[in-house]
Amino acid sequence: MSNQLGLAVKPVTEYDDAEVKRVAEWINTEEYKEKNFARQALVINPAHACQPLGAELVAHAFEGTLPFVHGSQGCASYYRSTLNRHFREPAPAVSDAMTEDGAVFGGQNNLHEGLENAIALYKPKMVAVFTSCMPEIIGDDLTAFLKNARNKGIIPADMPTPYANTPSFNGSHIHGYDAMLLSILQTLTAGKQVEGRCTGKLNLIPGFDANTGNFREYKRILEAFGIPYTILGDISDVFDSPLDGTYRPYPGGTTLDDAADSINGKATLNLGPYSAAKTFSWVKDSYSGKHASLPMPMGVTKTDDFLKKLSELFGKPVPESLKEERGRAVDAMTDAHQYIHNKKFAVYGDPDQLLGYVSFLLEMGAKPYHILCSKGTKKLEKEIQALLDTSPYGAGCKIYINKDLWHMRSLLMTDPVDAMIGDTHGKFAARDAGIPLFRFGFPIFDRVNKHRYPIIGYQGVVNMLTEICNKFLDITDETCEDRFFEMMR
Numbered sequence: 001m002s003n004q005l006g007l008a009v010k011p012v013t014e015y016d017d018a019e020v021k022r023v024a025e026w027i028n029t030e031e032y033k034e035k036n037f038a039r040q041a042l043v044i045n046p047a048h049a050c051q052p053l054g055a056e057l058v059a060h061a062f063e064g065t066l067p068f069v070h071g072s073q074g075c076a077s078y079y080r081s082t083l084n085r086h087f088r089e090p091a092p093a094v095s096d097a098m099t100e101d102g103a104v105f106g107g108q109n110n111l112h113e114g115l116e117n118a119i120a121l122y123k124p125k126m127v128a129v130f131t132s133c134m135p136e137i138i139g140d141d142l143t144a145f146l147k148n149a150r151n152k153g154i155i156p157a158d159m160p161t162p163y164a165n166t167p168s169f170n171g172s173h174i175h176g177y178d179a180m181l182l183s184i185l186q187t188l189t190a191g192k193q194v195e196g197r198c199t200g201k202l203n204l205i206p207g208f209d210a211n212t213g214n215f216r217e218y219k220r221i222l223e224a225f226g227i228p229y230t231i232l233g234d235i236s237d238v239f240d241s242p243l244d245g246t247y248r249p250y251p252g253g254t255t256l257d258d259a260a261d262s263i264n265g266k267a268t269l270n271l272g273p274y275s276a277a278k279t280f281s282w283v284k285d286s287y288s289g290k291h292a293s294l295p296m297p298m299g300v301t302k303t304d305d306f307l308k309k310l311s312e313l314f315g316k317p318v319p320e321s322l323k324e325e326r327g328r329a330v331d332a333m334t335d336a337h338q339y340i341h342n343k344k345f346a347v348y349g350d351p352d353q354l355l356g357y358v359s360f361l362l363e364m365g366a367k368p369y370h371i372l373c374s375k376g377t378k379k380l381e382k383e384i385q386a387l388l389d390t391s392p393y394g395a396g397c398k399i400y401i402n403k404d405l406w407h408m409r410s411l412l413m414t415d416p417v418d419a420m421i422g423d424t425h426g427k428f429a430a431r432d433a434g435i436p437l438f439r440f441g442f443p444i445f446d447r448v449n450k451h452r453y454p455i456i457g458y459q460g461v462v463n464m465l466t467e468i469c470n471k472f473l474d475i476t477d478e479t480c481e482d483r484f485f486e487m488m489r
């Protein structure tokens, strides 16, 4: 072997082809699966990201807000590039770029200099500060650092500066999302509750959701009802802004005034029971009006529950247009069910979305056979099991909590399924298993525009089943013998 200069290069490791073949076959066996599932100290290809990434997503969701990472530059680049690759839009955020001296002496100087520069350069209306692992490990006191910054006049007196500790060695992106959203709402609503005032609006908490189409769908449904609303927080225009030749660093987002007045709302509906749990718990104790929490409205039943709850909270009947939409979705399900019926699926992702995938598949007569969450709880496991128990298609389906996508690979190779549902990280396992991967999760780097197609509501049902069933029909066309290659499927 030689390099471009013609010099001999000695491979670091010599591979024996027969050994490579033996191991490649062995990792597909039951024996290997048992060893893989006995693994404790190592995570391989987890189906989740770290806390600050979720904090950055929700920071972008508010008007004029600059996400500010107190911590390492490399970490900040990771969150930004993940959001940027998923949405194919800019994700402008800054970092105070802590390095070795910050790790030794603490990061206050970095934070103060960073805030001064960022506020002067990027002129935000709000700065949302959150942490990467390094300042969490050395124990930086964010509360004191920000208080000092305000006392020194680095942060203007009237600039809201919510902050959240987002230690990545604990929890996942959904917990960072929750912590940052909570701090944003606590900061903006402080002192804004007015006795007897009611905005007449619904506060909708969507939870961690990186599908801009879902946000537009929520708005369309609420507008059909004639319900005034504030989405806490709204990424639809931030990560799906028009290309018109003008760069806007802060396109869209929930206005700070609306967010501040949300404490006087008529009702608050949380659709992220797992990804906005702490926020909703605080809202219940602090906000005026009625409060309710429902699963993400994926599949017909959960969408029905969502619409019924809106109707109940606002005393308005479900609009005829949405009833007709439901009928069309049920028609589309009936037309397509034969192509998905009894098919086995492996599903993985965030708790709120997982519950949605399972509901949808059971409604279609499919089996969510391997269900995996790489950061989950006993409560989630029980909730998924209760859902499986509602349908004969749930029989024999298994739930794997706190397992990763390398575990999933073992499951696919030893107990095969017809397809997977999840994010791009599962494509390696899907390729090894020779099955399609339906990308409905986050992040999706290797397909375009997926985040523009809603997967919630009745339209979401139609979108999901169309994509899945047409792929199965493609496979039939691509693999059938000539004599079975038919016009009609």
Ligand code: SF4
Pocket: 050, 051, 052, 072, 074, 075, 078, 131, 132, 133, 134, 168, 169
């Ligand atoms: S896990 Fe920690 S070190 Fe890694 S990117 Fe996230 S914040 Fe940075």
